[in-house]
Amino acid sequence: MARPQPRELEVLNSALISPHMLRITLGGEQMADFPVEQESAYVKLLLPQPGDERPLMRTYTIRRQRADEIDIDFALHEHAGPASSWAQAAGVGDRISIAGPGGKKLINSDADWLLLAGDMTALPAIAVNLEQLPAAARGYAVIAVSEEGDRQPLAHPPGVEVHWLVTDPFKDGTMALLNHIRALPRLPGKGAVWAACEFDVMRQLRQYFRAEHQVPASHRYISSYWKQGLNEEQHKQVKRVEEAVFAGTE
Template sequence: MAKPTPRLLDVIGSKYLTPNMCRVTLGGAGLNDFPIDQESAYIKLMFPQGEDARPLVRTYTVSVQRDDEIDVDFALHEAEGPASMWARNAQVGDQVLVGGPGPKKLINNDADWFLLVGDMTALPAITVNLAQLPADARGHAVLEVTTEADQQSLKKPDNVEIHWVVNNHPNADNSPLLDCVKSLTWLEGQPAVWTACEFHSMRVLRQYFKVERDVPKTHLYVSSYWKVDSTEDQHKVVKRDDAQTADQ
């Protein structure tokens, strides 16, 4: 199947959801043939680098979709990349080239209970996942944010408990997400686990879920969305190599 032709979208508005999460609303004529029901699907934002250079491409999640608009949420880091810098400065009328959407990554709803784990880069996708769970779902969501002020009010089933983890300076040497997950009571029955976060945290969480908890592939989604001290292009190479090793 051919990839969708990138579309030029207009900035309709922008606002801060929390001090370190900025929401940019995109719309315009370029969105006319955008597929419906794409919340949690990924899109590619393309930033020109000059006539002779390939554009920088950065991957983000469709957080909210309306008839003629989509919201894209940007986690802002201390070391800003081109996408977060663009989001911070986006003005109504600005335009950006957008590829996709790619496939949605939803948790397996055929489970006895649910565990969702991620940092701020995964919060848009986890927000969608929480909202689409059955009303009687039970389980946990472990969410890492930069500051207490970055905690959000999330739509969720009554019996899914939110655990906020504050981590001002993510690094490769520790994983507060794993520490919090290990402190949880592991419920009875078949869990479905959805995890996305920084690369090093992803690896230790994957080991925990696959080896220590023996969660089957059918009920386990694990991905890294970024790598500390790396660009997205560098992270993509490491992520591909790691996936090949993990599957052996």
């Protein structure tokens, strides 16, 4: 089957929702045939490059969807990449092409306890996951943010505790996330884990939940959204190798 053609969308609004999170609302005529109920699915932004170079592709989660528009949240940091740079400069009426949507990445909620974890790059996806959990769900959400003002009001079941960690993701933030998760009180029964974070922390979380908690592969989604010191293209190459190696050990 042929891949769907990219669609060109228009910037309808830009809003700084916290000191380090910028929300861009996209819409326009080409939203007419966009699939419904795609919150938590991903799209790829196609960022034009000089001359005849192929556009750069950057992957982002659909945070919210309405009849004719979607919200994309961009984590902002000192070392801005191509996508966050575009988002900060974008104004109402600007246009950008996107590909997708791709598949949804939701936690397997068929478990006795749940853990959702990540840094600010994963916050949009964690927020959608929390909103869609069963009312009786219990467990933890652990979210690392850059400063106190980056905490967001999140809808979640009363049995899920939300833990905010205020850290610098490029210094101690990655290990702070891992260490906090290790220190959480263990809950009885079968668990499910959804985590997205820096590459090296992802590897340690995989080992921790597979070996020590014995969470089966069917109930683990643990992915890296970035790697310290690498751009997205380099990260993808490293990630592909890691996925192949890890698949052979399951």
